Amino acid sequence: MIEVDIEEERKEILKRYRRLLRQAKPILKDGDAKLIKRAFNVSLDAHKDMRRKSGEPYIYHPLEVALVCVEEIGLGTTSIVSALLHDVVEDTDWELEDIEREFGYKVMTIIDGLTKIAGVFEYGSSQQAENFRKMLLTLSDDVRVILIKLADRLNNMRTLGSMPRHKQLKIASETMYLYAPLAHRLGLYAIKSELEDLYLKYTDTATYKDIIFKINESKSYRNKFIRSFILPIEEELSRTGLDFTIKGRPKSVYSIYNKMKKQGIPFEEVYDLFAVRIILESDLDSEKADCWQVYSIVTDFYRPNPDRLRDWISTPRSNGYESLHTTVMSGTGQWVEVQIRTERMDEIAERGYAAHWKYKDKENSKGPTGLDDWIMQVRGLLESNDGNAIEFMDDFRGNLFHDEVFVFTPKGDLKVLPFGSTALDFAFEIHTEVGAKCIGAKVNQRLVPISHKLKNGDQVEILTSNKQKPSEDWLNNVVTTRAKAKIKDALREDKRSAILDGREIVQRKMKQMKMEFNSESVEKLRAFFELKTANEFYFRVGIGAIDPTSIKSFKDFKATQKLNSKSNQEKVRDESSFTKEIKSLKGPDHDQLLIGEDMDVVDYILAKCCNPIPGDDVFGFVTVNEGIKIHRTSCPNALELLSNHGNRVIKARWTSHKEIAFLAGLRIIGTDRVGLINDVTKVISNELKVNMRSITVDSDAGIFEGTIKLYVHSTEHLDDLIENLIEVDGILKVSRFD
Secondary structure: OOOOOHHHHHHHHHHHHHHHOOOOOOOOOOHHHHHHHHHHOOOOOOOOEOOOOOOOOOHHHHHHHHHHHHHHHHHHHHHHHHHOOHHHHHHHOOHHHHHHHHHHHHHHHHHHHHHOOOOOEEEEEEEHHHHHHHHHHHHHOHHHHHHHHHHHHHHHHHHHHHOOOOHHHHHHHHHHHHHHHHHOOOOOOOHHHHHHHHHHHHOOOOHHHHHHHHHHHHHHHHHHHHHHHHHHHHHHHHHHHOEEEEEEEOOOOOHHHHHHHHOOOOOOOOOOOOOEEEEEEHHHHHHHHHHHHHHHHHHHHOOOOHHHHHEEEOOOOOOOOOOOOEEEEEOOEEEEEEEEEEEHHHHHHHHHHHHHHHHHOOOOOOOOOOOHHHHHHHHHHHHHOOHHHHHHHHHHHHHHOOOOOEEEEEOOOOEEOOEEEEEEEHHHHHOHHHHOEEEEEEEEEEOOOOOOOOOOOEEEEEEOOOOOOOOHHHHHHHOHHHHHHHHHHHHHHHHHHHHHHHHHHHHEEEEEEEEOOOOOOOOHHHHHHHOOOOOHHHHHHOOOOOOOOHHHHHHOHEEEEEEEEHHHHHOOOOOHHHHHHHHHHOOOEEEEEEEEEOOOOEEEEEOOOOOOOOOHHHEEEEOOOOOEEEEEEEOOOOOHHHHOOHHHHEEEEEOOOOOOEEEEEEEEEEOOOOHHHHHHHHHHHOOOOOOEOOOOEEEEEEEEEEEEEEEEEOHHHHHHHHHHHOOOOEEEEEEEEE
């Protein structure tokens, strides 16, 4: 038991509260400080007996969330009050009515959006997805709900170290799956980067520590390099009389990791490790010209890479981001990314949506932006969505973090669409009617099908026909949320129409057969044709999939017996009973699965998608039909499993694994020579006594590439093998693949 110094804790709480007030001081109006104090006292009292997993008083959490809202997002008093109270309804006896009475309707609405849904969920649904949808529904009223939720999630990720391992995986994966892309979409780049870095820290700790170590190791060299790189630019900018600041920084840990992973290269080969940012103090009218003037000065000293110029000043990104990016070659032969922007652009880049509104309210604003359009799209998606929450979450997530393509209408109007958009997406972007009647398009005067993917700079003319109507396979030809929602609306309308037609046909047929048309007889028909609902039966009849004459063959069939036997079999499984089943599977003394010892107690299998081997960081996932599957935490499917179905995750670790062999894959690259294959197989079979399942090699222009599937006992065994293979003359690189 940890000794608690109550007096010291009280001082620390007051210290944190005063820091919050200091940060908020510039934005406070009359009466705001009193309101914040009242919210703080309510939260302090409500959480007085609660502690976090780390042992700290719970009040630290709402105070830190409120501080993130002010300091890192730039929100105001209503958000501070809501952040201080955000867990009060969920965790204590306070009701939403109490919040409304004490702090007003706005604060109550925000807290309602942040309060998780209570109760039991049907098996097959996801509480996480339902909560996320509930939170997004308040987007129609107040975007601050999402911003406070991001602040809450950031603080949870910063304090994740005190949570048990399976909770770390669930929370980190959920963060990466939804909250980091959401922060990116709302333009909160600093928060997005920190969430990504923390995700890596808890899911692949070894890689995270390795990158951090290498960044720190090169710190003094990097600082010296950046100083010499910016010196000539600084001198020239000072001569022109521009007011500026220059910052040099390394890329985020996760972006470095992502590059290493995508390009299959070590840390040392990531070519643009640094970014230099030049921030100008500039009037709105001269922003563009000033930024291009700086670009001209930078490229006078350093040669730019023409493929790496990004002009987000002329065409801002849809989340409001504006900046000019170029990658230039330094005097020492290293690539450096240079970002050029004004103070206004920098604040929007760092603080996203809150800063966007601050500048939008000013008289000299540039009018509606892509961020406003996106908020409208999400509202449309929420209004039209009547599927399950997981389907909604997938649709929503698909609209979060795409790159963009810039295309033009025949009249030259610019449209910004997600990367991968098709001619059909463009048609729905123009108008719902145009999309619904689209039969093809002319892209740069050339005829293309509706599935044609658009590229930057394309000029698109949509071709329509009154006879055309949306079909199910159209959903495979679109990526935008708007197009998907409109196609689903049209399909639902068609289905409704087919159901009405089918009902009429069935009613007419039963009348001819002198059968009574009522709910009981229709229910027997449904059971006879083995369909889930009466509407499904009507729909099949309406589209001609069921011949109305086949109703005759039902007449003598004892549908009642079949219906009774079916209804006895059908049991509704809810989440609580499913959780009990998981616990019974794990056994009373198992808070985690011990792989290698529990095979007799629990039925588990190793997932084929990532082929885990002893030594890999893993988790167990309870499937519906195949018992427990063991996945690596870096498995390509881990994000989705942990984000949508965290309640089915089981802690798992390897124990004594005796001499069991596990399949692993190695990719080998090198320079070709006579006898190379022989040397490789000698190392594998003779020296380390490893059995190979398959080996494929390909040699082209002196470069040798091969993949080997082999059986190993653990990651340690595999690492030994990789080290030995690297020693073979001619082998340049050996890496594991799933």
